[in-house]
Amino acid sequence: MMIDERWLFYLAPLVFVVVIHLLLRRRSERKSLALLSEARASGLDEPTSLHPLIDPVLCIGCGACVRACPEGDVLGLIRGKSHLVAPSECIGHGACRAACPVGAITLVFGTERRGVELPHVGPDFQTNVPGLYIAGELGGMGLIRNAIEQGQQAMGEIAGRLKQGRRDRSLDADVIVVGAGPAGISASLAAKVAGLRAVTLEQEVLGGTVSHYPRGKLVMTAPAVLPGYGKMKFREVGKETLLDFWKEVIARVGLKIDYGERVEALERADHGFTVRTPVRTLRAAAVLLAIGRRGTPRRLDVPGEDLSKVVYRLIDPRQYAGRDVLVVGGGDSALEAAATLVEETDARVTLAYRGAGFARAKAKNRSRVDAAHAAGRLGLKMETEVRRIDPETVELERAGQVDRLANDTVIICAGGVLPTDFLRSVGVEIEIRRGR
Numbered sequence: 543m544m545i546d547e548r549w550l551f552y553l554a555p556l557v558f559v560v561v562i563h564l565l566l567r568r569r570s571e572r573k574s575l576a577l578l579s580e581a582r583a584s585g586l587d588e589p590t591s592l593h594p595l596i597d598p599v600l601c602i603g604c605g606a607c608v609r610a611c612p613e614g615d616v617l618g619l620i621r622g623k624s625h626l627v628a629p630s631e632c633i634g635h636g637a638c639r640a641a642c643p644v645g646a647i648t649l650v651f652g653t654e655r656r657g658v659e660l661p662h663v664g665p666d667f668q669t670n671v672p673g674l675y676i677a678g679e680l681g682g683m684g685l686i687r688n689a690i691e692q693g694q695q696a697m698g699e700i701a702g703r704l705k706q707g708r709r710d711r712s713l714d715a716d717v718i719v720v721g722a723g724p725a726g727i728s729a730s731l732a733a734k735v736a737g738l739r740a741v742t743l744e745q746e747v748l749g750g751t752v753s754h755y756p757r758g759k760l761v762m763t764a765p766a767v768l769p770g771y772g773k774m775k776f777r778e779v780g781k782e783t784l785l786d787f788w789k790e791v792i793a794r795v796g797l798k799i800d801y802g803e804r805v806e807a808l809e810r811a812d813h814g815f816t817v818r819t820p821v822r823t824l825r826a827a828a829v830l831l832a833i834g835r836r837g838t839p840r841r842l843d844v845p846g847e848d849l850s851k852v853v854y855r856l857i858d859p860r861q862y863a864g865r866d867v868l869v870v871g872g873g874d875s876a877l878e879a880a881a882t883l884v885e886e887t888d889a890r891v892t893l894a895y896r897g898a899g900f901a902r903a904k905a906k907n908r909s910r911v912d913a914a915h916a917a918g919r920l921g922l923k924m925e926t927e928v929r930r931i932d933p934e935t936v937e938l939e940r941a942g943q944v945d946r947l948a949n950d951t952v953i954i955c956a957g958g959v960l961p962t963d964f965l966r967s968v969g970v971e972i973e974i975r976r977g978r
C-alpha cells in the first residue's frame with residue numbers, strides 16, 4: 543500500500559517531536575535514577591520532615607510536580623511515575639501537591655522506616671505543659687511564612703493568657719522567646735507590640751535556618767506581616783537580602799535579641815519557668831520555644847572547645863584567608879566547608895574525620911574533596927580524633943599516635959543534637975509520625 547505524500551508531510555514532524563520527547567524523557571529518567579541511587583548510597587534516602595507521599599496508582603506521570611518544586615531536582619520521573627529522588631533535599635514547600643492535577647500527592651511527616659518525632663501542640667500553640675508554647679518548624683509547620691504567622695499567633699495567645707491574670711513584676715520577664723529564626727523574630731516583635739516584657743535568647747545569630755542556607759540561595763516565600771513593622775513583601779529573595787531586611791526591621795522596631803546565648807535547661811516552677819543559659823538564670827511566666835528542628839550543633843567535648851576560635855559552621859570563607867584551619871567531620875557540611883575554603887581562599891586547610899571514608903556524603907562533595915587533596919591543597923586526616931584545642935595549635939590522635947598542628951580556627955561539623963530530649967526533659971509529650 544502506498545502512503546500518500548501529503549500524509550508523510552504531516553507525519554514526519556509529529557514522529558520527530560515524539561522521538562525527541564521520548565529521548566528527553568529517557569535522559570531525565572536516567573538522571574532521576576542516578577540521583578536516587580546516590581541518595582541511597584549516601585544514606586540520604588529518608589526525608590527529614592514534611593514531604594510528599596505520591597500515590598503511584600493515581601500518578602499519571604505528567605511531571606507537573608517535578609517542574610513545580612522550587613528546590614530543583616528533588617522529585618523525578620522513574621518508569622512514568624513521580625518519585626522523591628533526593629529525599630533529604632525536600633523542605634516541604636508543598637508546591638508539588640498544589641501542581642498535581644490528579645491529587646496524587648499528600649504531604650506527610652516521617653516514613654515507615656524513619657518516624658519523625660513531633661511535640662504535642664494544641665490549637666493555641668500551647669503544649670501539654672501549661673505556659674509552654676511552641677511555634678514554627680519545631681511544631682511541624684515548616685517554611686518561613688508559616689513560621690512568621692505562627693510566631694505572632696502564638697504570642698497573641700500568650701499575651702491573652704498573661705493579661706487575664708496579674709503580671710508578676712518580680713520576674714525577669716513575662717515571656718522568654720527561645721530562638722531568633724522567622725518564628726522567634728515575629729513572636730518577639732508581637733510581644734513588643736503587645737507591651738509584654740520579653741527576653742529573646744538565640745544560641746547563634748539572627749535568622750535561624752535561613753542564616754545557614756548556602757550563600758546566594760534564592761529563597762521562595764510569600765508576603766507576611768511583621769508586627770510593629772508592616773508587610774514583608776518578598777516572594778523570591780536572596781538569602782542575604784532577606785537577612786538584611788530582618789536586621790533593618792529589628793533596628794527600626796527597637797527589638798533586643800540576646801545572641802550567642804543557648805538555653806541549656808528549662809524547668810517548671812510555681813511562677814512559671816526557670817530558664818538556664820551558660821551565663822544566667824531567668825524566671826518568666828511563660829516560654830515560647832521557636833527553636834526549629836535543626837537542633838544544636840554537636841560538641842566534641844574536648845579541652846579548649848570553648849576558645850573563641852572554635853565555630854560550628856562556615857559562614858564567610860573569606861574571613862579565613864591565609865589562616866590554618868581544621869575542619870572536623872565526615873558529612874556533607876564538613877566536606878563542603880573544607881572544599882569551599884580551599885576553592886575560595888588561600889587558607890591552609892586540614893579535614894579530620896574519625897571514620898575511614900566519607901560514605902555519608904554526596905558524591906559531588908566527595909569529588910571536590912578528592913580534587914583538593916590531589917592538588918595538595920587539602921590535608922586529610924582519616925580515623926583521627928581531636929584530643930585538645932589550644933590557642934595556636936590542635937592535638938590530633940590516630941591509632942595512639944598524637945600529632946600537633948598549627949591552628950588558627952577549628953570548624954566543627956559533627957551534626958546536631960535534636961531538640962526532642964530537651965522537650966521531654968520539661969515533660970512535653972512527643973508523638974511519632976510514620977508517613978500517614
Ligand SMILES: Cc1cc2nc3c(=O)[nH]c(=O)nc-3n(C[C@H](O)[C@H](O)[C@H](O)COP(=O)(O)OP(=O)(O)OC[C@H]3O[C@@H](n4cnc5c(N)ncnc54)[C@H](O)[C@@H]3O)c2cc1C
Nearest residue numbers: 678679684685686721723724725745750751762805833834
Ligand atoms: C536548605 C533549606 C532551604 C530552605 N528553603 C526555604 C525556602 O526557600 N522557603 C521557605 O519558606 N523555607 C525554606 N526552608 C525552611 C525554613 O528555613 C524553615 O522552615 C524556617 O526557617 C523555620 O523557622 P523557625 O523559626 O521555626 O526555625 P529556625 O529557622 O530553625 O530557627 C530556630 C532558631 O532557634 C535557635 N535555637 C535552637 N535551639 C536553641 C537553644 N537551645 N537556645 C537558643 N536558641 C536556640 C537556632 O539557633 C535557630 O536560630 C529551607 C530549609 C532548608 C534546610
Ligand code: SF4
Nearest residue numbers: 601602604605607642
Ligand atoms: S503532578 Fe501528580 S500526576 Fe503528575 S507526575 Fe506528579 S504526582 Fe504524578
